[in-house]
Amino acid sequence: MHHQILAPVFNSLALSALVAAVPLILLLVLLGIVRMRAHWAALISLAVGFVIAIPVYLLPPVPAFSGALEGAAFGLFPIVWIIVNAIWLNRLITKSGHLDTVRRTFLLLSRDYRVQGLVVAFCFGSLLESMAGFGAPIAVVAAILLALGFSPIRAATVALFADAAGTAFGSVGNPIFALSKATGLPTEGLGEMVGRQSAIVAFFVPFALLLVLDGKRGLKQLWPVALATGLGFSIGQFVASNFIAFQLADLIGALLAGAAAAVLLRLWSPTEVLSPPTDGTEAKPVEETAPEDRRHWLPSFAPYAVLIVLLALVSLKNPVGDWVQSITTQFKWPGAGAIGVSGKPLTLPLFSINWIGATGTILLITGLITLAIQRIKVAEAIREYGRGIVQVYSAALTVMFVMALAYLINYSGQAVTIGTLLAHTGVAFAFLSPILGWLGVAATGSDTSANALFGAVQVAAAKQTHLSPYLTAAANSEAGALGKLISPQNLAVAAAAVGLAGQEGQLVRRTFLWSLIFLAGFCLIVFLMAYGPLSFLVVH
Template structure:
């Protein structure tokens, strides 16, 4: 059968949901084994998993061959636009700041806040790392902040551990909220609801992370001495992440939170100092502590106010562009309600089209939506491109240089683009064939307890794929299906996939490899894994408890629409 209307069957193997689930999970197992055990390159592992999903969709689920392939093509298209369109332009802006030296100015600006390395860990690993996660994601903040910490005197393995543990709370809103945009795309749930719900989970986690960083740097004594700025940083970050995701702008959540928390720590350390100041000592000696500050400062160049302003300018321009584009009705406009209609404002060129050639029905006989949104102007990636163009004269970059930088960025990201497109293709094939729904119906058998288990699925997905975006594309529909059959909030469970997923990032093979390479510890990923595994599990347990309580009368007032 090559082309026909396709109706999903969720128990194609002997009419058994359990047996069908054992088959439906095979593409995910293949992906996880190839990535985590065989250590195949991510795009090759995803390609093999896509092939397995197509074979199962056709031979087991009786999906027409062209429908299976077309579903994968639809997913790949969504992987490029709007997903990687965001990442490409975000990293282009970052690369421009590196080429012009303004990134170094920004680094020195953060490092000058305090001589105390516990404060530096908070400012650089958490606040600045969150800013990098907001704009680029995909391992960029881990690589950058670990190198910056080493430059300030941290030991390599500690710098890498700090960068990995800090790269948690901001991840769900990373790359201008790419994971949440993906989650909305694959589940069909409103982006605003998902962003708001995640913004009621990860901010609670953010209160704990800076305290964890201080403990990594200086143990219990460090927490006793440095809990005021650490707690302040986490609280401010959490509050502004909540406010931005629920009331202002989901794509800007991490940018606003990172800048606000960094400013809070900066102002606080101007009027407060710990009894002792901590400085990392060379290997084989005791860490240095001096009374009332006075630790040895890493020598830095003194930048002018104009240089510092230009270093911060790209992020300020991004904020202004996004605020105008998302909060000024005359500019924002209204998107078309359905295919064939036109929008207004930035949405005037937006087109919603039915993906050609797909005619899919669920088991009840109702049509499955197969629309594709082409919001050329209002897409977050396009707004980033506009912000980058506006930043060029501020950074002193000409059109030719900017274009060459864009070409290098595309070359830098070519395998990342391919990987994301393939992972999204895998997710869409599994979703449209009914494989994901089969798994969702099966895990829904856990009933109310599924709320506790939900974050673990996201954690597992990110631990293996290294990406909250990929995890959401793989498990988003499964979470929604399980929620609907377990009488739980679909928005809560989908958000829990993303919020739980952020805690798997620090133990993912990709991120461990990035961190190890950045600090010159190639081949010692195992040592680093053991350093951060405990933090990942402790934070995951905390998230599981939080989500479970949000599914009960205890905290259900936190659930969007609950």
């Protein structure tokens, strides 16, 4: 059994952390600067990870390769399983012609592409995120934006923001449960603290989306819509997490945000209504469209309604959900394992497969129901499934290589070294603590995984610096939502959904700066909660 070493490089924590971060830094450089295809960039970073894990961190070859294989298997199921079935569902809706009806229906809400992008990504995307996860909302949102006339690169970029507001609570609170397990803190207190932090961050996301969609002009013309949706979402998150149930925070927030936008758009309209620009062209005024025949709404939106209902059934507390969760296979992954620096064995070797309740399986069932609703032939559906697999092939490789790297750095102890270095920064830790969650999700693509990875480190550091453990633990979860914007896993999902598999570098160049800006702002918020005027919001 491998015993993790905290500072293997000349017994220096700083040098060890620098070396430990090399694979992650290399991955971002190869994607964003070198512009290498994502699966090759991930494979090279994984190879470098082995070079550091085995000779530097003394991780034996067997657990090193077995642990990486476990990560790749986790990438295959549930993540690639979700991507394949989400793409298939999107292809079915497109093939049936009903996606065009969805497009025309959104035109009734507003013919302005900036409003459509905000509502679809922020409101509808967060609604899906509240019950699904692992990139499923990104794939669905990107397909709808494509149908609305967005260029592939713009649709993928905007769709990535679908995770930026709701990931801290994830699928019915799963990240919070993982955080509670890692830290020993009650879920209710953690949920309250995350809700108070997330409500502040989520308020600004619609404004950022307008800047992404149309720059200063979009913000100047449409700030009332951003204000309405931001306030609606923030109020819903805060009230639900602190007074109802944190598992419903994103669901209630998304519904209030959508309702606020709908009410506002009935009373107010922008001075200029624009159609989505294609790459290299300016947005143009929208031409008048014929009223939508509402008889076609039901079969067109039925797949999304079915998806939401099924996700709610398997996610929320009810007899069906309990039965589905019970059909889970769990086993210890052979050859993998490590003793952490705390002296306790890691929980990573336990591998779980939720056969029916997995989001990918729910997407598959939704697709099968869609065949009947939209009268699609079985033979055509099978052909579309095969085409979908071809479409996501390189994205699947990217996800598997990235998850292999994430598990490798977790088993070797590289992740703990980075976290411990930040924990030794004293008073500055209040400002730096969100960086751990951001890095964790950037590497693993999962807020749940990042909370399990760094939650205990956050609490230990908080006690050393006399901070509320709820503050830093919750900061880890909320900062993870911001790391979703640059997670190679999410980038691969977005690129695959719009037919740009292998071009993830284009996306990371568009989202990296926004991720850093939000992270810096959130670091300041956490610092003000620790030592400034926002301290009244801290749970103790």
